[in-house]
Each structure stands twice: as structure tokens, then as C-alpha cells.
Amino acid sequence: MSLPIFLIGARGCGKTTVGEALSQALGYAFCDTDHHLQLVTQRSVTEMVAEEGWEGFRARESESLKAVTAPGTIIATGGGMVLAEANRRFMRENGRVIWLSAPPEVLAERLENQPEAGQRPTLTGRPIAEEMSDVLRERAHLYRAAAHHEVNAMQLPESVVEEILQSLSLARAS
Numbered sequence: 001m002s003l004p005i006f007l008i009g010a011r012g013c014g015k016t017t018v019g020e021a022l023s024q025a026l027g028y029a030f031c032d033t034d035h036h037l038q039l040v041t042q043r044s045v046t047e048m049v050a051e052e053g054w055e056g057f058r059a060r061e062s063e064s065l066k067a068v069t070a071p072g073t074i075i076a077t078g079g080g081m082v083l084a085e086a087n088r089r090f091m092r093e094n095g096r097v098i099w100l101s102a103p104p105e106v107l108a109e110r111l112e113n114q115p116e117a118g119q120r121p122t123l124t125g126r127p128i129a130e131e132m133s134d135v136l137r138e139r140a141h142l143y144r145a146a147a148h149h150e151v152n153a154m155q156l157p158e159s160v161v162e163e164i165l166q167s168l169s170l171a172r173a174s
């Protein structure tokens with residue numbers, strides 16, 4: 001049985017981008033908890049947060065984590081999935097967890113180029129570069145605690161995929 005692989009990390013680290021490429025490399029299914037939530041609620045993250053607050057969104061994303069977890073699946077998680085201890089434990093106990101790690105200035109530059117505002121409402125109300133510094137300062141220890149492996153997310157997506165395959169001793173399907 002192929003364990004699920006969870007990709008964790010801050011906004012813009014490439015969980016969705018790398019997750020899709022990794023699923024093709026391994027012949028695994030691909031799921032993204034943000035996309036799953038958008039599909040089941042027919043609402044964007046911004047709309048969910050406006051109607052239910054961050055607390056409501058966080059409860060929903062914990063449910064979506066369990067709903068999409070299955071063998072042979074790459075799961076791109078929301079950037080805040082690690083905030084709940086139960087989620088960190090669930091991922092570690094049910095699969096392999098990869099932290100895509102990059103410094104705040106790299107993340108901020110990517111997010112400025114591709115804001116996707118509907119899926120990424122502000123977390124702090126601060127400018128994006130400062131927000132990413134704040135977020136990493138608060139969450140880096142949580143990503144580290146949840147992850148089995150930390151991978152350098154500043155490389156090209158294909159190289160990130162290679163590093164993940166090596167860290168998990170997995171071979172490409174084709």
C-alpha cells in the first residue's frame with residue numbers, strides 16, 4: 001500500500017504546483033484541501049472567512065484533510081493546516097509529510113506575481129512581504145514538527161519533485 005504524501009508549507013511555497021507534478025511522477029492521485037473545500041462549499045476561502053471567520057474555515061479545513069486522505073494520493077494542504085495539533089498528528093500518523101521550505105522574500109515575490117486573492121485573503125492585514133515574515137516566524141516550528149522531511153522549495157518544481165522522491169526513496173512510475 002502506498003502511503004499518502006502530505007505537502008505542507010506557507011502560501012506560495014508550491015504545494016499545489018509541486019503536488020501536481022509529483023502525482024504525475026509517481027502515478028498517484030492528487031488532491032488539494034483548498035480546492036476540495038472550494039468544491040464542496042461552492043465558496044472561495046475569502047467568502048468562507050467572511051461568513052464564518054477564520055475559526056470556521058479552520059474547522060472546515062481539518063474536515064477536508066480527513067476527507068481527501070487516501071492511499072496513493074498526494075495531498076497539497078492549506079498553508080495553515082499545521083496550526084491544529086490534531087492535523088499535525090493526523091498527517092504524521094497517516095502518511096509521509098514533506099515541508100516545502102523557502103524564505104519569506106521568495107514567497108512574497110511569488111504571491112505578488114500570482115495573488116489569487118479569492119483563495120488568499122490577508123492573514124494579518126500587513127503588506128505581503130511583512131505578512132510572510134510574520135507567518136514564518138509563527139509557523140516554522142510547526143512545519144518542522146509536522147514534517148518527516150524538509151525540502152528546498154526554491155528550486156525549479158521538477159527539482160523539488162526529485163528531492164522529494166529521493167528523500168522518500170521512491171522511484172518514478174514512468
Ligand SMILES: Nc1ncnc2c1ncn2[C@@H]1O[C@H](COP(=O)(O)OP(=O)(O)OP(=O)(O)O)[C@@H](O)[C@H]1O
Nearest residue numbers: 010011012013014015016017079110114155156157
Ligand atoms: N518551485 C517554484 N519555482 C518558481 N515558482 C514557483 C515554484 N512553485 C510554485 N511557484 C509559483 O508560485 C505561485 C504559488 O504556487 P502554489 O499555488 O503552488 O503555492 P501553494 O503552496 O499551493 O500556495 P497556497 O498555500 O496559497 O495554496 C504560483 O504562481 C506558482 O507558479
Ligand SMILES: O=C(O)C1=C[C@@H](O)[C@@H](O)[C@H](O)C1
Nearest residue numbers: 011045078079080119120121
Ligand atoms: O496560510 C494560510 O493560513 C492559508 C493558506 C492557503 O492555502 C489557504 O488555506 C488559506 O488562504 C489560508
Ligand SMILES: [Mg+2]
Nearest residue numbers: 015016034076
Ligand atoms: Mg495551494
